[in-house]
Amino acid sequence: MTSFRDLHKPGQPFILANAWDAGSAKVLKSMGAQAIATSSAAHAFTLGRPDGLGVTRDEALAHAQDLVAATHLPVQGDFENGWGDDPDTVAQTVKLAGEAGLAGICIEDLKTPSFAAYDRDLAIERIRAAAAAAHALPRDFVLTARADGIMTDTYNIDEAIARLQGFEAAGADCLYAPMPKSMADVARICASVAAPVNVLVAGPIYTAQSISDFAKIGVARLSLGSALARATQRVLHDAAAQMFDATQNGGSFSLLGQSISSDKVDALLT
Template sequence: MTTFRDLHKPGQPFILANAWDAGSAKMLKSLGAQAIATSSAAHAFTLGRPDGLGVTRDEALAHAQDLIAATGLPVQGDFENGWGDDPDAVAETVRLAGQAGLAGICIEDIKLPTPNAYDRAFAIERIKAAAAAARALPNDFVLTARADGIMTQAYDIDEAIARLQGFEAVGADCLYAPVPKSIDDVIRICASVTASVNVLVAGPIYTAETLKSYGAMGAARLSLGSALARATHRVIHDAALEMFGGGAAEGSFSLLGQSISGDKVDELLT
């Protein structure tokens, strides 16, 4: 049987599809997803909360278990900063995730709810504790360490790479620096480490042509983040403007006529 770890092959990236509920996860499975990830932002949207206010650890664990039960696929949890600054808190989050049946989680280096990054040495210490907890689990568990400071503007690409290298040195299985500023930075990240690298395929630097090149760059995994959920919310937004006013086609229902058929959705959910 192919495990979540087996899917990570540098140079042969798979798509880790981020879902936000059981229905979206089941549709993605029916359409070819080999593994599912949660998205902290997309999950928050389903709870009527803006991204940034976050969800609790218990909510995130229960949500991930719902996706596991719905699909039977490996599920990775987008587990923010591990719900605690202290390395022991992060290790406990890893243990709880393993007990809940997750195939892995990702941990950020940002001191939430601020945009500020932990000191590099402390960020590495947190991942070291998480990796030790992951190795102690009875089930295989893929730990992804994130360097989020480029995205939050806390540091630059050089600092991100230094952090990723430190995370790899203490046992992280997969490395991830969301929203680099250029494709050259993606290439630098992949070349700077030997562990699997996740690339977020959402944002202005990604085009149809660059998406074809990730294997050559060395990426092992392509994730969607909250992009698919936000695309769904874009349809709600635009259709509502048509219906309720403020849009170019005020009073129109044209977007509703472009929706997928209920029969097709039913087919994908069964």
């Protein structure tokens, strides 16, 4: 099996498939996924919580271990801000993630739950501590550093690039700025750093692209975030609306007739 680190090749992006339980992880593996990631939002949905309320570190670690056991593919943890503001807490989160069998984690530069950005120097120091902890682990571990301020309109592309360059210098293995304003901005990010770059495939700009489009500008990894889980929720929503909203359509069940067969699901799971 190709190692998680070796999958990261600029210009040859692979899909890091975000799963939300053992079943979805197994289906994604059967369909061709080379690596799995958790999604903090998708995991929260399975717990009956809205995106934003989040999960605890212990919950996230236990959930990640379930995905590791489900497929034996490399698994990355979506570990938000590392469950602490100070660098030592982030380093401890990395240590625990390695002990849980994860192949890597991503760490954000936003405070939880306010989503205010850490000062750049502190954000870099947090990644430096995380990288030191990752390098001390007995097995290879890929640390992804995230600059989330573009997505939240906290800072602009120039600040994001400055942070990503700082994260790279601090020892991050992969760099990630979710939801830049354009593909041109993604190309600019890729050109500004040497480390592999991850792109979130969500929203109208990025879901309209092909893998080859991302390859041309030097992207190394394509993650889905909660997009696939939200697509699944959309099917649940639409089928339930059709069934229960009798005033609109008479309580139709036609969408259930479009479901995948049990035999196909069983085959994917086994």
